[in-house]
Amino acid sequence: xxxxxxxxxxxxxxxxxxxxxxxxxxxxxxxxxxxxxxxxxxxxxxxxxxxxxxxxxxxxxxxxxxxxxxxxxxxxxxxxxxxxxxxxxxxxxxxxxxxxxxxxxxxxxxxxxxxxxxxxxxxxxxxxxxxxxxxxxxxxxxxxxxxxxxxxxxx
Amino acid sequence: xxxxxxxxxxxxxxxxxxxxxxxxxxxxxxxxxxxxxxxxxxxxxxxxxxxxxxxxxxxxxxxxxxxxxxxxxxxxxxxxxxxxxxxxxxxxxxxxxxxxxxxxxxxxxxxxxxxxxxxxxxxxxxxxxxxxxxxxxxxxxxxxxxxxxxxxxxx
DNA sequence: ACAGAATCCGGCTTATAGATCAACTCACCT
DNA sequence: AGGTGAGTTGATCTATAAGCCGGATTCTGT
Numbered sequence: 001x002x003x004x005x006x007x008x009x010x011x012x013x014x015x016x017x018x019x020x021x022x023x024x025x026x027x028x029x030x031x032x033x034x035x036x037x038x039x040x041x042x043x044x045x046x047x048x049x050x051x052x053x054x055x056x057x058x059x060x061x062x063x064x065x066x067x068x069x070x071x072x073x074x075x076x077x078x079x080x081x082x083x084x085x086x087x088x089x090x091x092x093x094x095x096x097x098x099x100x101x102x103x104x105x106x107x108x109x110x111x112x113x114x115x116x117x118x119x120x121x122x123x124x125x126x127x128x129x130x131x132x133x134x135x136x137x138x139x140x141x142x143x144x145x146x147x148x149x150x151x152x153x154x155x
Numbered sequence: 156x157x158x159x160x161x162x163x164x165x166x167x168x169x170x171x172x173x174x175x176x177x178x179x180x181x182x183x184x185x186x187x188x189x190x191x192x193x194x195x196x197x198x199x200x201x202x203x204x205x206x207x208x209x210x211x212x213x214x215x216x217x218x219x220x221x222x223x224x225x226x227x228x229x230x231x232x233x234x235x236x237x238x239x240x241x242x243x244x245x246x247x248x249x250x251x252x253x254x255x256x257x258x259x260x261x262x263x264x265x266x267x268x269x270x271x272x273x274x275x276x277x278x279x280x281x282x283x284x285x286x287x288x289x290x291x292x293x294x295x296x297x298x299x300x301x302x303x304x305x306x307x308x309x310x
Numbered sequence: 311a312c313a314g315a316a317t318c319c320g321g322c323t324t325a326t327a328g329a330t331c332a333a334c335t336c337a338c339c340t
Numbered sequence: 341a342g343g344t345g346a347g348t349t350g351a352t353c354t355a356t357a358a359g360c361c362g363g364a365t366t367c368t369g370t
Contacts, residue, residue: 010348012328019346034157056157060272063306065195074286078269078276080157086330094328098159098287163358167318174356245357249318 001115006125011108013100015122017046017091018113026085035093035122036080037102039072039155042127042137044095044103046120049082056080058153068147076155103127156270161280166263168255170277172246173268180246188248190277191235192257194227194310197282199250199258201275204237211235213308221302231310250277258282 005018017025017033025033025048032049047055056077062069079102083093095105104124105111112128114121127137160173172180172188180188180203187204202210211232217224234254240246250260259279260266267283269276278286 008348011350014348016347036157056272061309063301063308064310065301065305067195070195073271074269077157077271078159080270082157092329096158160357165358166360169319171357245320247319 001117001120003115005113005115006110007113008110009095009100009105009107013095013097013107014092015095015111015113017093021115021120022085022091025091032082032084033091033093034080034082035095035099036077037075037099038121039075041131042103042124044099044105044122045076045155046093046122048118051118052080055153055155062149066147069150072150156272156275159267159269159283161265162268163265164250164255164260164262167249168252168262169247169249170266170268172240172248176270176275177246180240187237187239188246189235189237190248190250190254191232192230192254193276194230196286197258197279199254199260199277200231200310201248201277203273206273207235207237210308210310217304221304223302224305227305 001021001024007016007018009015028048028050030048030050034047034049034052036045036047038045059073059077062073064070064073079099081093081096081099083091085091100106103111103122104127105122110125112123112125114123114128123131130137156176156179160175162171162173164170183203183205185203185205187207189202189204189207191200191202193200214228214231217228234257236251236254238248240248255261258277259282260277265280267278267280269278269283
């Protein structure tokens with residue numbers, strides 16, 4: 001599941017998964033998807049349920065008194081929002097206000113929906129183009145020295 | 156059980172577990188809930204009974220001569236407050252005054268209720284937003300070199 | 311020991327946010 | 341051109357958060 005689609009957020013802040021991915025997700029028997037923050041950039045991550053389960057349990061198992069670990073747990077676990085396919089097989093996800101603000105996404109606006117294999121990213125359209133052309137984003141990138149324990153997790 | 160919800164403490168200092176988590180807790184046959192201090196930040200931890208049992212027994216089993224260990228035992232074990240919840244209704248938990256003060260939570264005020272997988276955190280709403288945006292909290296963060304014995308416990 | 315006060319705890323009600331359902335329009339393909 | 345499927349928008353309905361209220365229990369001070 002790769003590639004790039006431009007879709008729009010509707011007036012209520014909802015996002016519809018592009019049909020080409022919907023079919024594959026259903027084929028893989030995914031019954032839910034999870035939206036959360038990207039820990040480094042002003043963007044959102046979308047994980048199919050099974051992928052989310054493995055990532056979240058790895059994250060949880062890390063010892064929780066290290067400030068860096070706790071920050072990642074808060075950012076990723078604490079901002080997660082789970083949605084499921086509706087009975088008709090369509091998928092409209094309500095992006096919570098806080099996530100929209102984080103990704104600088106306004107209602108009734110275009111966003112970039114990017115397939116990254118087993119996960120997706122959602123970017124404000126201008127930010128995505130800026131990133132593509134190497135421009136600077138308004139939001140700072142979190143630069144930290146990651147503990148070894150985190151390096152094996154593929155967020 | 157992930158994500159956060161903004162809920163309000165009622166005029167009597169009670170907190171209602173958000174409905175989306177209630178079903179899952181019941182499904183896991185949890186019959187009690189434990190609230191205690193977060194050892195590092197001005198926040199509260201909420202553990203389902205079974206999770207609390209394993210964490211508290213691990214903590215108890217540690218040697219009691221290391222000052223850091225003793226501190227953690229005091230903070231976490233000594234401030235624990237157990238509530239049994241009745242399956243019907245709203246699963247209201249009374250937050251003891253001392254814990255509310257520690258987390259800077261006043262009656263009839265908004266708090267952030269954050270699902271971190273098998274446990275929850277409760278934050279004063281402003282503090283949580285401050286943390287999310289990288290601002291400084293009024294309360295100092297406890298930064299210590301942890302003994303190996305603690306690293307395997309995921310508080 | 312008693313009365314008064316404060317705290318605790320469950321039920322009931324209502325406004326609202328979120329989920330569900332339905333319809334429309336546009337683009338592309340035949 | 342007509343038809344089909346996808347993206348998008350709108351409308352309705354349900355579930356839930358939160359305020360209110362009354363009763364039960366505990367605490368306190370006299």
